[in-house]
Amino acid sequence: MIKVTAVNYVKEGCVDEFLAISKELVEKTNALDKGCIRYELCRDVNDPLRFIMMEEWEDQPSLDAHMKASHFTENVPKFGNLTSKPSELTLLDKVF
């Protein structure tokens, strides 16, 4: 199992558009992507422009396939105009 966190810093005034794109991404990923254990968007309680996608995948090939799916390749590039800096992506292993 592999975990991913993807931190996005959304520009002021762009939250609604960011959420609309993220909603489609989250719904299609959960519905369609093989090996997806968890894929959800969370919001920083103390920084409402900071969003974190929390992900869990069965294995690396499942994550690789997700990043080639059309709902990923068509939606994620749209985040570029809506965010104030690049996504911070972290791959994580569970220790215990």
Add this chain to the structure above:
Amino acid sequence: MIKVTAVNYVKEGCVDEFLAISKELVEKTNALDKGCIRYELCRDVNDPLRFIMMEEWEDQPSLDAHMKASHFTENVPKFGNLTSKPSELTLLDKVF
């Protein structure tokens, strides 16, 4: 439901001690703390000195009680000598 991520940057040479303390904290939290949905330690695949505690709690009172439990108050302060900077704590709400 409330989520927490706590990022810890462990000093080189201190990982074994950090893990021993964390293991007790994770085990006792999962075994004893009411309202604990998930409490697990993860390690950054690309930065083996960066550890993230991934937490989910039923509500804020459960999280507050956890931070008063002896396994928290006795173990977490020990991290201070083992880490290179303060923990980065984030409270998160699930959006979808």
